[in-house]
Amino acid sequence: MDNISLEIPRHSFTVILGANGSGKSTLLSVASGVLKPFSGHVEILGKPLDYYSRRELARTVSVLPQDTSVRFPFKCGDIVRMGRYPYKRRFHLPSTRDREAVERAMSITDTAPLVDRLITHTSGGEKQRVLIARVLAQETPLIMLDEPTSAMDVKWSLRVLAIMKGLCSKGLKTVLVVMHDINTAVQFCTHLVFLKKGRVFASGTVDEVLKPEILEQVYEAPASIYRPPGFVRPQVIFSPDPDTAG
Structure with a gap:
């Protein structure tokens, strides 16, 4: 460039x-x-x-790259909860706001039914929706x-x-x-x-x-x-x- x-x-x-x-x-x-x-x-x-x-x-800034391959068998709910990492305090449990942000993001993307499914057992489209839910759960003003x-x-x-x-x-x-x-x-x-x-x-x-x-x-x-x-x-x-x- x-x-x-x-x-x-x-x-x-x-x-x-x-x-x-x-x-x-x-x-x-x-x-x-x-x-x-x-x-x-x-x-x-x-x-x-x-x-x-x-x-x-x-x-x-929250980012979803082109390569959305996830090789580790995390549960979809855990993937979305990763979006809250920037707000987590060490050794503290997720806050009420963390839980609400994850639930809201999974509801918007209709991924709540996948919460306990392994990300490695989802289709390509389902995986993208889970990762978009993670982006939304991150609650940033800028999304890429x-x-x-x-x-x-x-x-x-x-x-x-x-x-x-x-x-x-x-x-x-x-x-x-x-x-x-x-x-x-x-x-x-x-x-x-x-x-x-x-x-x-x-x-x-x-x-x-x-x-x-x-x-x-x-x-x-x-x-x-x-x-x-x-x-x-x-x-x-x-x-x-x-x-x-x-």
Whole structure:
């Protein structure tokens, strides 16, 4: 990645999009502090990332990486309770707030029935929901998710994104998500960031940047935008290049 300059509006639901290898996951890793930039700096809520202690950062940013593999047979309830680690005092039992945060997160994600099931005995979609419950139980103002619905069916993909949209709309969270499905993304997000070859090609509200000329340069395919009956937001159609379609 090179020469990235980007500001995520507070309480926005921002989705990072772009072709494979454009730097989406790398950008999220740098923004969350997992990777250090070679130059420049990252600020979170107006404070340089380097100024945060590990515990303070964990109380500010919760992250769901792209790789959600869990190799140890923890119970799903224990996985979600791990989200409360930044608030735990050594040698103290979970507080009432800890228990309520875990119960609320598992209720929202409909993972309460999985509380005693081993995470290694869940489907890919169930595992993602449990890990999203952990993120919610962490109760941070900023949430970063990398392909959070990749293993979910349509019903739960839409529901999880609706949950994130609701948290932003109420002014409770700022959410930054990496996705590939542009048509699903635009139904929920407030802002889009398009990356190309490690740089920000375009960023802004959906209305500002969801344009054929931008999409065609980012994805290198002919693009059209239309609004199906009953849809509040537009949809994108990519068509084959006539010179290569055969």
